[in-house]
Amino acid sequence: MDLGLNGKRALVCAASKGLGLGCARALAEAGVDLVINARGADALEAAAVAIRADFGVEVVAVAADITTEAGRAEVLARAGGVDILVNNAGGPPPGLWTDWGREDFLAALDANMLAPIALITALVPGMMERGWGRVVNITSQAVKAPIPVLGLSNSARAGLTGYVGGTSRQVAGSGVTINNLLPGIHATDRAVALDTGVAERAGISLEEAKAQRCATIPAGRYGTPEEFGAACAFLCSQHAGFIIGQNILLDGGAVNATL
């Protein structure tokens, strides 16, 4: 399927690894020029080199912390007006509801709610003026079904979801769509970190922790960044202009719900 994205420009945040990289690569495969971001310069540069070599698109790499105002200013200065924004950042640490105080919540809100809102606020007006735009926020399965050890994520992402629900309907008439992709477990560094925590708490091996988790997923496996990226590219495509303010689960069936 031709996604109709050849020659568009996208900013993909937190994209040197994992799901962000999966999205960047899928957009590049569709002919989209990229601005990609992450904090660590080495992995980011390696990702940029590989994307240029594999897909022949232009890739600008900006090493910066997207959860800070200074980091966003640097990224926005290099990105200019883009047609597509993929919001992403690292997820909050796991823990117990009794562990977290005001500072922990503020950090989670900065990373997983206020950073994407700031980028939407900065970039969507230009998209509206040009009459076309796509925003995809990487959130979490935790929005539909709270994950007990990820209370900070449950909270901050719910806030972003409410904002998107309201805002997406105010900009849709200008040709701009805003939607959320909700990953269940995917085979990335984040999954290894989460499974390592489970293994340590339960006194089992990493492989056992992974097998236990797979047993709770109808698909019986972890998702891949490639599958996730393909879904993101479709949401950014010309074919997805009627999809507004939706929360799309990519979880192998893990959330047991009819809707």
Ligand code: NAP
């Ligand atoms: P990952 O494999 O650990 O990759 C995270 C990427 O984000 C890296 O490129 C990292 O590079 C970058 N990053 C992290 N913090 C950043 C920051 N402050 N500023 C700029 N870049 C930053 O994680 P992932 O699995 O792709 O997860 C992506 C998002 O999806 C996270 O919010 C995660 O909580 C959520 N999620 C993931 C899963 C899953 O199973 N994988 C499930 C549900 C939700 P640097 O470290 O160099 O900055």
